[in-house]
Amino acid sequence: MIQKRFGNVKEAVADIKDGATLLVGGFGGSGLPLNLISALTEHGAKNLTVVSNNIGAVSDGVAALISNNQVRKIICSFPVGPHADDLVERLQKGTIELEIVPQGTLAERIRAGGAGIPAFFTPTAVQTELGEGKETREFNNREYLLEHAIVGDYAFVRAFRADRWGNLIYRKAQRNFNPVMATAAKITIAEVDEIVEVGEIDPETIVTPSVYVHRLVQLESEGEVLVND
Amino acid sequence: MTKELEQIGWSMPDLASRVALDLEDGWFVNLGIGLPTLVGDYIPEGKEIILHSENGLLGLGPKPEPGEEDWDLVNAGKEPITLRPGGAFFSQSESFAMIRGGHLDAAVLGAFQVSQYGDLASWKLPNATLGRVGGAMDLTAGSKRVFLFMQHTSKQGPKIVEECTYPLTTPRCVDRIYTNLAIIDVTEEGLIVLELAPGVTFEYVQQLTAAPLKLHADVRIENIGVKL
Numbered sequence A: 001m002i003q004k005r006f007g008n009v010k011e012a013v014a015d016i017k018d019g020a021t022l023l024v025g026g027f028g029g030s031g032l033p034l035n036l037i038s039a040l041t042e043h044g045a046k047n048l049t050v051v052s053n054n055i056g057a058v059s060d061g062v063a064a065l066i067s068n069n070q071v072r073k074i075i076c077s078f079p080v081g082p083h084a085d086d087l088v089e090r091l092q093k094g095t096i097e098l099e100i101v102p103q104g105t106l107a108e109r110i111r112a113g114g115a116g117i118p119a120f121f122t123p124t125a126v127q128t129e130l131g132e133g134k135e136t137r138e139f140n141n142r143e144y145l146l147e148h149a150i151v152g153d154y155a156f157v158r159a160f161r162a163d164r165w166g167n168l169i170y171r172k173a174q175r176n177f178n179p180v181m182a183t184a185a186k187i188t189i190a191e192v193d194e195i196v197e198v199g200e201i202d203p204e205t206i207v208t209p210s211v212y213v214h215r216l217v218q219l220e221s222e223g224e225v226l227v228n229d
Numbered sequence B: 001m002t003k004e005l006e007q008i009g010w011s012m013p014d015l016a017s018r019v020a021l022d023l024e025d026g027w028f029v030n031l032g033i034g035l036p037t038l039v040g041d042y043i044p045e046g047k048e049i050i051l052h053s054e055n056g057l058l059g060l061g062p063k064p065e066p067g068e069e070d071w072d073l074v075n076a077g078k079e080p081i082t083l084r085p086g087g088a089f090f091s092q093s094e095s096f097a098m099i100r101g102g103h104l105d106a107a108v109l110g111a112f113q114v115s116q117y118g119d120l121a122s123w124k125l126p127n128a129t130l131g132r133v134g135g136a137m138d139l140t141a142g143s144k145r146v147f148l149f150m151q152h153t154s155k156q157g158p159k160i161v162e163e164c165t166y167p168l169t170t171p172r173c174v175d176r177i178y179t180n181l182a183i184i185d186v187t188e189e190g191l192i193v194l195e196l197a198p199g200v201t202f203e204y205v206q207q208l209t210a211a212p213l214k215l216h217a218d219v220r221i222e223n224i225g226v227k228l
Helices: A034-043 A062-067 A085-093 A103-115 A178-182 B012-022 B035-042 B092-100 B136-142 B202-207
Strands: A021-024 A048-051 A071-076 A097-100 A119-122 A136-139 A142-148 A152-163 A185-196 A215-218 B028-031 B050-053 B057-060 B083-089 B106-109 B113-115 B146-150 B176-179 B182-187 B190-196 B213-220
Touching: A034 A062, A034 A152, A034 A185, A048 A062, A062 A071, A062 A085, A103 A119, A103 A142, A103 A178, A103 B092, A103 B136, A152 A178, A178 A185, A178 B092, B012 B035, B012 B146, B012 B176, B028 B035, B035 B106, B035 B146, B050 B092, B092 B136, B106 B136, B190 B202, B202 B213
Parallel strands: A021 A048, A021 A152, A048 A071, A071 A097, A152 A185, A185 A215, B028 B050, B028 B106, B106 B146, B146 B176, B190 B213
Antiparallel strands: A119 A142, A136 A142, B050 B057, B057 B083, B176 B182, B182 B190
8 A cells, every 4th residue: 555654754854865955845935845844954964955946035944954054055046035144154155055047947947857858948047147158059030048957856845735645735825836846856755734545635636646746744733834034 | 115215206106007007908917026016006997917926826916904814825025915716826837837938918027227228137236145036037038028117216326228237137128117207118229218207307317317218209298197
């Protein structure tokens, strides 16, 4: 019988090794897998490459991994926020590397990673600082940049409801980067409000099919607070 | 409103309502974070404009009443928002496929600088450690129309310039510039002033613009207030 459920977030992240690449869903504090991140700060894996849209929007998001000196490289579109000071300090000291990627290119690089597409051409960032050094090609009289896929060893995603197989549905704009990141990692771990039996989610409404999800953790109904500052 | 915004010409809410007048019924529109978000509050009654947000929403409604906030329902500025009937949720990759694929009729965005050719600089100040690109490059590369919503000048001086000196967001992307002083089209023939704010002269606008302007033949000098 398929059983993807882990007892808690600590067990779900226990095998993450130093140097792993981690995709973290969420947009600001919305849909951010805070409990998995918190477990990883306790776990302590180091030299991580973290791919996530916002760094520093909330204190207990990816910013916490940076403050805890667990991150070697950040790939994001928006490295600015009230909790980005530790990132700035580490950038100045040269102990962390930052790759800024336009948000749509970030989403598409991850989508490509999950879909087996090694690279693609996009018009975004042509003739800008973020496009410097990239291969270009003209299609239909317009210039495009070659961008490469991103894949992760692990993806942390936040969803609303899962079934035992790992089919996921999301709540409102919590969805954001979570479904695309779920497709692009060797091991995708979802923290969810509730896990139900197979068949209890209407198949017409499933957003992330079970094939992409490897581990599930059901959150305690209390104690989870989303703060947006 | 902060003091900085209480300047000559249109107030920012007046300008927001002016932009809203130019958005056509049935358009899908992305409003950038910050000032452009104001436009959403001034869409005339009876006009259906479907607002898009990068984080995977179509059909944004007004801000929720105090106490009604839902932190799973936020806009691109991470502020609580509401969803109108007919609204939809989708993933970030779908959201940007929409943007890049040319499905949005307009993006209304802020700017640090814009050149006479419509080059936009909006994501990074010169010498800044960090830029904040977000979705700006995708929106300006992909939307059918790019409208800027901004103060005419900054503390550093004119924001409309011959050539951008700040890092570019996208070259040759801006179609129209809405400022507190004027509405200016970016055309093959250069920057054309379509409309002047009440009490503002063409000469004054030109003085505060570091690129040559032309006056449109039918420019409305006496603009009627557009408060709704």
